[in-house]
Amino acid sequence: MSAYDLPNKNGHFGPYGGIFVAETLISALEDLRKQYEFYRHDANFQSEFAEELKHYVGRPSPIYHAKRWSEHLGGAQILLKREDLNHTGAHKINNTIGQALLARRMGKKRVIAETGAGQHGVASATVAARYGMECIVYMGSEDIKRQATNVYRMKLLGATVVPVESGSRTLKDALNEAMRDWVTNVENTFYIIGTVAGPHPYPMMVRDFQAVIGNEAKIQMQEDFTRQPDALIACVGGGSNAIGLFYPYIDDVNVQLIGVEAAGKGIDTDQHAATLSMGRPGVLHGNRTYLIQDGNGQIVETHSISAGLDYPGVGPEHAWLKDCGRAEYVAITDDEALEAFHTLCRYEGIMPALESSHALAYAAKYAPTLPKDKLLLVNLSGRGDKDMATVAQMSGLTL
Amino acid sequence: MNLDSIKNLLSFFSEQSDTKRTHRIAKTFAGLKEQNRKALIPFITAGDPHPKYTIQLMHQLVQSGADIIELGVPFSDPMADGPTIQRSSERALKHHVSLDDVLKLVAEFRKTNINTPIVLMGYANPVEALGQVSFAAKARECGVDGVLIVDYPPEESSEWVQCLEQHQIDAIFLLSPTTHQQRIEQVAKMAKGYIYYVSLKGVTGASHLDLQDVSTKLNQLRQYISLPIGVGFGIRDGVTAKAVAELSDAVVVGSRIIEEIEKSSESDLLSNVGSLIKALRDAIDKN
Numbered sequence: 001m002s003a004y005d006l007p008n009k010n011g012h013f014g015p016y017g018g019i020f021v022a023e024t025l026i027s028a029l030e031d032l033r034k035q036y037e038f039y040r041h042d043a044n045f046q047s048e049f050a051e052e053l054k055h056y057v058g059r060p061s062p063i064y065h066a067k068r069w070s071e072h073l074g075g076a077q078i079l080l081k082r083e084d085l086n087h088t089g090a091h092k093i094n095n096t097i098g099q100a101l102l103a104r105r106m107g108k109k110r111v112i113a114e115t116g117a118g119q120h121g122v123a124s125a126t127v128a129a130r131y132g133m134e135c136i137v138y139m140g141s142e143d144i145k146r147q148a149t150n151v152y153r154m155k156l157l158g159a160t161v162v163p164v165e166s167g168s169r170t171l172k173d174a175l176n177e178a179m180r181d182w183v184t185n186v187e188n189t190f191y192i193i194g195t196v197a198g199p200h201p202y203p204m205m206v207r208d209f210q211a212v213i214g215n216e217a218k219i220q221m222q223e224d225f226t227r228q229p230d231a232l233i234a235c236v237g238g239g240s241n242a243i244g245l246f247y248p249y250i251d252d253v254n255v256q257l258i259g260v261e262a263a264g265k266g267i268d269t270d271q272h273a274a275t276l277s278m279g280r281p282g283v284l285h286g287n288r289t290y291l292i293q294d295g296n297g298q299i300v301e302t303h304s305i306s307a308g309l310d311y312p313g314v315g316p317e318h319a320w321l322k323d324c325g326r327a328e329y330v331a332i333t334d335d336e337a338l339e340a341f342h343t344l345c346r347y348e349g350i351m352p353a354l355e356s357s358h359a360l361a362y363a364a365k366y367a368p369t370l371p372k373d374k375l376l377l378v379n380l381s382g383r384g385d386k387d388m389a390t391v392a393q394m395s396g397l398t399l
Numbered sequence: 400m401n402l403d404s405i406k407n408l409l410s411f412f413s414e415q416s417d418t419k420r421t422h423r424i425a426k427t428f429a430g431l432k433e434q435n436r437k438a439l440i441p442f443i444t445a446g447d448p449h450p451k452y453t454i455q456l457m458h459q460l461v462q463s464g465a466d467i468i469e470l471g472v473p474f475s476d477p478m479a480d481g482p483t484i485q486r487s488s489e490r491a492l493k494h495h496v497s498l499d500d501v502l503k504l505v506a507e508f509r510k511t512n513i514n515t516p517i518v519l520m521g522y523a524n525p526v527e528a529l530g531q532v533s534f535a536a537k538a539r540e541c542g543v544d545g546v547l548i549v550d551y552p553p554e555e556s557s558e559w560v561q562c563l564e565q566h567q568i569d570a571i572f573l574l575s576p577t578t579h580q581q582r583i584e585q586v587a588k589m590a591k592g593y594i595y596y597v598s599l600k601g602v603t604g605a606s607h608l609d610l611q612d613v614s615t616k617l618n619q620l621r622q623y624i625s626l627p628i629g630v631g632f633g634i635r636d637g638v639t640a641k642a643v644a645e646l647s648d649a650v651v652v653g654s655r656i657i658e659e660i661e662k663s664s665e666s667d668l669l670s671n672v673g674s675l676i677k678a679l680r681d682a683i684d685k686n
Contacts, residue, residue, distance in 0.1 A: 010554060020523055020550040022479040024597055027577035166485050167475060176478045183479070184601035186577075283523035283550060284476060296497035297528025298475040 004250040006320065011200020011287075014323060016316035019199045020283045025179070028186045033201045035106050040208060045101065052097050053212060056130065057087045059094075060216045063224060063377070069347040075367040076374035079229065080350070081217055083241065083381045090353065090382030091213060091241045092123035096192055098209030100127040103190035110134045110185065113192045114178040116143055116171030117307030117355075118150025119382060120194030125159035135159040138177040140169040143307060150386060168301045171311050175285055195238025196315030199286030203315050210244025217377060218248055225375060231256035233366070234379035235358040236329065237273065237309035239318045241381035247317075250326060259318060260362045262304035263331035271303035274331040275314040276322050289316040305334035305390065306354035308382075336361040338394060341384060353382035354390065423516040423544045424569050424592040427466050428627045428648065437644040439464055439680055440629055442520065442653035444471035444484065445501040446491030448660055448668070453504050455669055456660075461515050463673040464680030469547070469651065472501050472521030479549045481602040483654040486661070498525040498534070502541040509542035518545035518571055518592070531559055535566040545569035545592040553585050560589050573597050576616055583623050593627040593649060596620065601632075603654050608633035614646050637682025644683040652679060 006013045019029060039045040053059040061082045070078045083091040096113075103111055111133050115121030121137040128135030137154055141163040144151055154161050167173035175198075182191040196203045196210070214232075221228050232249060234242035236259040249255045264272035272278065279290040284299060292312040294300050304310040321327035332340075337354055340361035344352050352360055356379065363378045370376075384391070392399050431438055441460050445453050453470075460468055473491035477484060498521070505517050519538065526534050526548060538546065546568055551559055553572065563570045569592030574583060576599065586594070598613050613630060620628060630643045631651030640650045656672060663671040 018555050019552060020555055021552060022549045022575075022597075023552060023573040023578060024479065024575045024601070026552055026575075026582070027579065166482070167489070172476060176476050179478050180481070180602045280528075282527045285478070286550070288527075291524070293524065293528065295528065296495075296499070297525035298492065298497075299524070300475075 006317065007200065007204050011204065013203075013317045013320035015281070016289050016319040017200055017203055017287050018316075019286065020288060021199045021286045022183070024183045025199070028182065029199055029201070036102060036201050036205050039102055039105060045105070049098055049101055052101070053094065057093050057097065058085065059212065060220065061085050063217065063220045066344075066348050069344065070367065072347055073364055073367045075372065076230070076370035076376050077372065078363050078367055079375060079377045080380040081213060081245065081377060083213060083379060084350070084352065084356070084383035088123050088126050089385065090119050090123070091210060091244060091379075092120045092194060092382075093126065094212055094244070095194065095206050095209040095240060096120070096123040096127045099190065099192045099205070100131050100133070103133065103192070104131055106190065108188055108190035110136070110189045111192050112136045112138065112178050112181050112189055113194060114138045114171065114174040115194065116140070116174065116310060117386065118143070118147040118154065119308060119386070121159070121161070122150055122153050122157070124192050124194070125154040125157035128159060129157045136181065137161050138164050138174040138181070140164045140171060140174050142169040143171065143174070146307065149389070170301070171307070172285070172299060172313070179285075195240040196243050196317060197238045197285055197287060197289070197313055203287065203317055206240055207243045207247055207317065210240050211247045213241065213244035213379065214246060214248035217245060221377070227375070228252060228255055229375040229377035230370075231258055231366070231376050232379070233258045233260060233359045233363050233376055235260045235309060235355045235381060236276070236314060236318060237262070237311045237355065238313070239315035241379050243315060243317055245377075245379045246321070246327060250321075257321065257327035258362065258366075259327055259329040260358045261329055261331045262306060262309035262337075262358060263333040264303040264305070266333055267331050270300075272331065273302035273304040273310050273312070275312065276318060276329040277331045279312075279314075281319065284313050287316045289319045290314050290322075305337060305394070306358065306387070308353070308355040309358065330362055332358040332361040338391065340364055341387075341391060350380070351384035352380055353384045354387045356381045357384070423514065424467065424518075427516055428593065431466060437647070437683055438466040438627070438629065438649035439676070439683055440467045440469055440649050440651045441465045441656050441676055442469040442471060442651060443656060443660070444473055444487040444491050445504055446473055446494055446496030447487040447657070448490050450491070450494050450496055450500065450504070452668060454508050456672060457508050458512065459669045459673045460676055461512060463676035465515070465676060467516045467518060467649070469518045469520045469653070470501065470505065472498050472519055472525055474522040474525060477522060479602055481654060483657045483661075484603050487657045498529055502537055502543070505543055506541035516544040517542065518547060519543055520547045521549070523548050523550045531562045535562045535568060539566040539568055543568060545571045547571035547573070547595060549573070553582065553589055556589065564591075571595055574620060576612060580623075583620060587623045587626075590626060593629050594620070594624055595651065596628050596630045596647070598630050598632045598643070603632060608639060610642050610646070613643065617646055637678055640679045641682045641685060650679070650683060
């Protein structure tokens with residue numbers, strides 16, 4: 001079997017990915033593709049990226065053996081890749097640093113970003129402050145209401161948050177609006193996409209920046225456990241933290257790859273965001289991938305307790321990994337995720353993000369079915385401080 | 400030689416031939432050229448403000464001087480459109496207007512108009528949901544002449560173009576101020592009907608058209624493109640329409656018409672849109 005080397009030069013992962021954008025964006029994407037192609041092999045760029053990750057983000061993030069929780073579950077050992085310990089509290093910063101460094105080299109002084117829960121917006125505002133760039137964050141007006149704290153964080157960091165009033169006023173509409181800004185201001189503007197979606201080269205570029213997660217894990221597993229895990233488990237909205245962990249392991253066929261989507265109120269309801277489990281292939285936001293859509297090809301609103309998973313698309317590489325059978329995708333409901341959130345708080349003294357709680361919830365289901373010497377590596381992609389108001393509300397409390 | 404090809408051959412020589420219907424766009428441009436006139440191509444979104452007005456609006460556009468109609472297929476995520484056309488899409492979607500409904504509207508329009516070319520303009524996903532092949536077959540059956548899918552750039556369009564070609568539908572493509580020469584040549588090979596030149600950077604409905612830039616770029620495009628070239632984005636009044644018509648083969652007007660639809664009541668919708676089109680027509684035709 002030959003080594004995995006997707007996407008191809010046109011940005012395709014099998015039938016997925018590609019460059020499905022209007023002509024007005026083509027030359028900007030072409031420019032980005034050329035520049036990235038150069039810098040991904042440029043030693044200076046890569047060493048600056050590594051330095052920033054080490055000194056600014058605080059990498060490498062440790063792998064922590066959740067012994068008490070594993071014992072409680074009574075099966076496989078659960079290990080946590082602690083992306084929650086990164087600066088700004090999630091994996092998102094790995095990618096925004098990479099893209100901001102690229103933006104600087106391309107001479108762009110203005111960066112724009114879309115955000116749903118606000119995590120990518122905060123990560124973008126953070127790096128814009130760090131490198132002295134103007135930062136505009138597009139955010140659906142519904143999300144702005146739900147995520148007031150993160151909106152204020154972005155403002156404190158000097159970013160301008162622009163409310164998006166079109167469509168469902170959520171993440172997908174923020175992405176549309178950011179694209180519209182980009183096409184209008186392409187000369188001085190760099191669009192920092194927050195996940196492994198969008199037109200080529202974004203899915204590949206974001207994956208490469210996030211691959212630090214899996215690359216570190218490979219070394220750490222060997223050092224700390226003298227072997228690689230039996231399975232990797234990560235939540236999938238757009239899928240950047242999952243692909244970051246999975247990608248370096250794709251050719252290691254003995255390692256099971258499990259992506260966990262948001263089943264919301266149940267995949268048999270119309271309130272979920274389980275794109276790979278329930279969606280159909282189509283074209284949105286510049287790439288061909290699975291989408292949650294109605295019979296006429298209109299994109300429909302999704303639901304998840306975690307805003308970060310509340311997206312009707314998914315990265316094209318996940319679509320391909322699903323179709324070719326290399327990865328499997330499961331879904332976890334709001335209630336199951338919430339239970340995992342509380343359990344991790346109580347058993348390990350770690351408050352996970354609600355997104356990551358989906359991965360934890362699946363690990364809690366899977367671990368008891370396996371012998372105690374099996375190792376499950378779960379990507380703890382973010383910390384849960386941002387979710388306290390949501391969790392309190394679910395418990396009938398107001399903070 | 401099978402029966403179909405004999406039929407095709409016969410119809411080629413026949414007055415009532417199918418070619419009349421399949422080459423409406425080319426025919427329209429040829430006719431205009433003879434008269435030394437330029438095409439006016441208005442855009443409306445099917446189902447805006449309500450599906451019951453779409454056919455009436457289409458006839459009104461023709462009566463007021465439209466040569467070709469671009470009919471927008473509503474989509475939930477119109478990434479390349481400005482706020483005006485986004486709103487028109489949202490209004491149509493409130494009435495659940497699907498691609499299938501749009502095709503039915505075209506078929507209905509064809510019952511009383513067999514000459515005016517109809518170009519569908521929209522986004523990829525509704526086409527993907529129907530399937531490219533069944534879409535093309537159905538579109539042809541309903542009397543569609545050309546299709547422009549904004550997010551099918553040439554790179555992703557080889558099968559798409561073949562599929563349209565098989566059903567004798569023109570594949571319309573966009574070119575923009577940033578399209579470089581190699582791509583212009585590529586598009587020149589794939590495109591049929593006419594080329595839609597997007598006259599400025601940004602989304603539909605923007606308003607800062609630079610005529611000098613348009614002129615320079617069109618001269619460059621004409622070195623590679625023999626098809627008629629229509630210019631759109633940023634044309635909001637008779638003066639600009641006239642100026643653009645002098646440089647190009649066709650003037651495409653969208654957002655300005657949608658604005659007129661937005662501010663009209665049900666009773667004056669048709670007359671307001673009619674007056675606007677007539678004013679643009681007169682401006683374009685004026686010597």
